[in-house]
Each structure stands twice: as structure tokens, then as C-alpha cells.
Ligand SMILES: Nc1ncnc2c1ncn2[C@@H]1O[C@H](COP(=O)(O)OP(=O)(O)OP(=O)(O)O)[C@@H](O)[C@H]1O
Ligand SMILES: Nc1ncnc2c1ncn2[C@@H]1O[C@H](COP(=O)(O)OP(=O)(O)OP(=O)(O)O)[C@@H](O)[C@H]1O
């Protein structure tokens with residue numbers, strides 16, 4: 001089961017949700033692989049991994065066998081395929097490569113059965129990285145902020161996913177929309193939440209991730225929120241998110 | 253004078269700073285052009301502009317004369333060249349185009365003398381859009397958040413700018429780094445701010461933009477912060493930013 005965490009809008013919490021959801025599932029004894037498919041390499045940095053050249057880019061270009069690129073994290077059941085800045089080169093090179101929308105799928109299909117879940121972190125764009133991730137995935141989770149630009153941009157991103165579903169990956173499903181940095185005190189949050197519920201009622205996760213400074217501090221220690229601050233509101237939210245995630249997967 | 257507002261990191265406030273800084277300068281009687289060079293088109297949405305096909309994409313592809321693409325905003329001295337989703341096509345098409353890093357520069361050079369300032373809003377990436385913007389610019393302003401991923405990612409982005417300066421645009425200067433959504437109460441903010449000051453002491457703007465919900469509300473009314481909520485902490489910060497911006501420009 002492959003799930004990509006994606007949204008063209010920047011800074012909505014793609015990396016944060018990919019990293020902490022994958023960690024929470026691994027801590028619940030599920031075998032999880034997390035693929036860093038963003039040239040910013042923030043999953044790789046968030047776990048303090050030194051890729052030593054064993055990266056997703058070298059797998060995609062055929063220089064490295066995918067099994068060589070799987071790094072163990074500090075969590076027993078959690079593995080990461082890291083990225084480094086070489087990945088930025090794929091944007092220009094992909095136009096010369098055969099089947100350039102299925103480069104990632106071709107590789108992940110070799111190993112995905114060995115894990116309960118494979119997560120892919122995407123960059124904030126709808127270019128070659130996100131297209132590859134959507135074509136490799138069974139599901140997509142879309143983090144959003146409860147703000148104007150997130151709401152405005154969402155319908156365009158939704159259209160891009162429909163486009164992929166129709167032509168390139170008909171089995172792709174939207175597992176859900178996760179509202180992040182939720183602050184129930186502001187009027188804007190409530191208004192935007194209502195708009196999302198109006199347009200996409202069955203897709204919104206009931207669990208919302210609150211704004212919690214512990215979540216922003218955790219990556220500087222190379223830890224997921226459950227290990228950095230287990231009793232924080234952030235850690236509680238991710239425990240609930242895991243439950244709702246499993247529920248939605250089983251229903252689909 | 254052309255200035256691009258750029259950072260590979262998503263959600264740091266590129267659009268917010270480009271829109272409100274350009275507006276504040278226009279309200280101070282300077283003639284300002286704002287170019288939306290992000291396929292998300294958030295500058296265009298933030299002013300509630302209907303591009304009607306008169307976009308930067310059609311200028312770049314040679315379908316439209318750049319003077320036809322300049323739209324008046326609700327502010328007398330502020331003009332916008334809008335974007336729409338067609339701009340997303342440039343990533344794949346650019347590899348077939350001659351001189352594909354100077355497509356934007358070629359067009360802006362035709363009209364830049366008619367404005368005191370031309371600002372370019374960039375998407376969160378270092379691909380073809382940001383490279384074109386950096387190659388068309390005299391200065392770059394880099395918004396950051398005082399958080400771990402912003403700090404981590406900064407040195408990579410800095411290297412990308414150096415690469416552009418050495419080869420493609422030797423006159424490009426970093427005008428400064430603007431810390432956005434500044435919250436003096438959190439420890440993380442203070443620690444990250446100190447790191448930025450340690451590594452790039454002469455580049456940090458002394459003005460910091462506070463986190464202020466009025467800033468996030470303004471685009472849903474199609475207004476910059478100075479017109480939406482003139483006495484808010486956000487509007488005050490942008491008035492100070494204008495002064496420091498002018499100072500830095502005159503010094504350089
Ligand atoms: N719920 C939260 N509470 C507090 N901080 C958060 C929360 N979610 C994310 N953050 C912080 O906000 C910043 C942006 O989040 P993150 O980098 O995960 O977003 P992203 O969508 O992956 O960004 P990009 O578009 O650049 O890939 C990070 O510094 C992160 O630590
Ligand atoms: N100082 C601030 N106070 C409150 N909200 C802010 C502030 N700066 C930006 N925002 C809000 O935060 C969100 C992210 O800002 P913005 O979209 O300008 O960032 P960006 O860097 O342009 O994002 P992207 O990487 O997607 O282009 C927006 O909803 C914006 O309204």
C-alpha cells in the first residue's frame with residue numbers, strides 16, 4: 001500500500017505529516033517505508049540521516065539497486081529512502097527519459113510488498129516529482145492549512161489529481177484532507193474549515209492537527225513528535241490520526 | 253530595478269511579502285509592477301484579478317506583447333502581470349526553448365525602465381521559474397520563518413543563488429533576509445534568529461513581520477494589509493519594511 005502526502009501549496013505540513021504519521025504507524029509495530037521525494041530533503045534532515053550517496057535519485061537513474069538505498073531509522077520498524085540535492089537534477093533530465101511519469105513506480109513496485117505502508121513526501125509543486133509520486137500511489141493524503149490561499153489553491157490541485165486518475169493511474173484515491181496548524185480561536189480558521197466541509201464533506205479527516213510548537217521543535221532533534229514530546233497536544237493528535245488513517249484504509 | 257522574492261522552502265511568505273511590500277511602495281507614490289511567476293497564481297488571486305488570458309505565460313511564449321499583459325490594480329500606482337494555470341506548462345516546454353533561463357529577463361527588459369520597482373513572486377522551488385526570476389533580477393529578497401526547516405534549507409538556497417551569480421547573472425545581489433511570522437515568545441524563534449544572525453549578519457532585515465491574522469485575512473478581500481487593516485501590527489511592520497527596503501536599495 002503506497003500513500004503519497006502531497007499538495008502544491010507550500011508550507012502546509014506535508015513533511016511533518018508524512019514523518020509523524022509514518023513514525024506513529026511504525027511505533028504501532030507496522031513495517032513502514034518513508035520515501036523522500038523532495039529535493040529539499042527534509043525527511044532526510046528530519047531523521048538526521050547521512051545519505052552517503054544511497055538516494056532515491058541514484059535508484060531512479062539506475063545507478064543503485066533500490067534495496068541498497070533503504071536506510072534504518074532510530075525507530076525499529078521505520079525505514080527511509082533519503083534524498084539529496086542531486087534530486088533537483090531530475091526536473092531537467094526527466095524530459096529525456098522513457099516513461100518519465102512512472103520512474104518512481106517502477107522502482108517502488110519491486111519492494112512495496114515487503115512493507116505494510118510506503119509513504120512518499122512530495123515537494124510543493126505539480127511537476128515531475130509530484131506526478132511520479134501520484135502515479136506510484138494507491139492513495140493520496142492532502143494536508144491543508146485553514147487559510148485563504150490553501151482553500152483557493154485546493155480546487156486546482158484537485159483537478160490535477162483527477163487528471164492523473166483519468167489517464168495515468170486510475171486506481172489512485174484521495175484518502176483524505178488533513179487540516180493542519182488548526183487554531184480554533186481564529187475566525188478565519190472556522191470559515192475556511194466550513195468551506196472545505198461544504199465542498200469535500202466525505203474527504204476531510206475529523207482529526208485536525210493543532211498548532212503546537214513541540215511539532216516544530218522535534219525535527220531539530222531528529223525525532224518524531226511521539227518520541228520528542230509524547231504527552232504534547234501534537235503527539236496526541238498524531239495518535240488519533242493513526243486510528244482514523246487505519247479506519248479509512250480498511251473502509252476503502 | 254527588478255527584485256525577486258524567492259525561497260525554495262514553501263509557505264514562508266513569499267507571496268505575502270511581495271504583495272504587501274509592492275503595495276506599500278505604490279501607496280507611497282512609487283510606480284510599481286508586480287509579476288506573478290508562480291503557477292499557483294496567488295498574486296493574481298490576492299488582487300482578485302481575472303487574467304482573461306493576458307498572462308506572463310503568453311508573453312513568454314511570444315503570443316502576447318508584454319504591454320498587453322499589464323493589469324491595473326485597485327491601487328493607482330500598482331500594476332500586475334498575472335498568471336494562470338497555463339504557466340505550469342512552462343516546466344516541460346522550457347527544455348525545448350532557446351536561452352530558456354533568460355525568457356523572463358528578455359521580456360521584462362522591455363518595460364522595466366517605466367517603473368520604479370518591478371517585483372517577481374516565485375514558486376517554492378529552484379527549477380525553471382526561480383532560475384528565470386533570478387536571472388531577470390538586480391536583487392533578491394529571501395523570506396524565511398524562524399523554524400528548523402527554514403534554517404536547514406537556507407544554506408542550500410544560498411548556494412543556488414551563488415551558482416546563478418557566478419554563471420548567469422553576476423550583478424544579482426541578495427538585498428536581505430526577512431524573518432516572517434515572527435513570534436518573540438517561543439524559544440525556537442529566538443534560537444533560529446540567532447543562527448541566522450550568526451551566519452548572515454549583514455543580510456538580515458532588522459524589521460521582522462509578526463504573525464498577525466489580519467495579514468492572512470486580507471487576500472480574501474483582494475486587498476493588501478495597508479488597505480484592509482491599516483492600524484494592525486501587520487500594516488505597521490510593512491510600513492517599517494518599506495523604509496528599510498529603500499535604505500538598503502540606496503546603499504547598494
Ligand atoms: N501542527 C504544527 N504545529 C507547529 N508547527 C508545525 C505544524 N505542522 C508543521 N509545522 C512546522 O511548520 C513548518 C512547515 O511545515 P512542513 O515543512 O512540514 O511543510 P511542507 O508542506 O512540507 O513544506 P514544503 O512545502 O516546503 O515542503 C515546519 O517548520 C514545521 O515544523
Ligand atoms: N506574518 C504573517 N502573519 C499571518 N499570516 C501570514 C503571515 N505571512 C503569511 N501569512 C499567511 O501564511 C500563508 C503562507 O504565506 P504565503 O502563501 O505568502 O507563503 P509563500 O511562501 O508564498 O507560499 P508558497 O511557498 O506556497 O508560494 C498564507 O495563508 C498567508 O496569508
Ligand SMILES: [Mg+2]
Pocket residue numbers: 014015016038042122123
Ligand atoms: Mg516538505
Ligand SMILES: [Mg+2]
Pocket residue numbers: 266267268290294373374375
Ligand atoms: Mg506564494
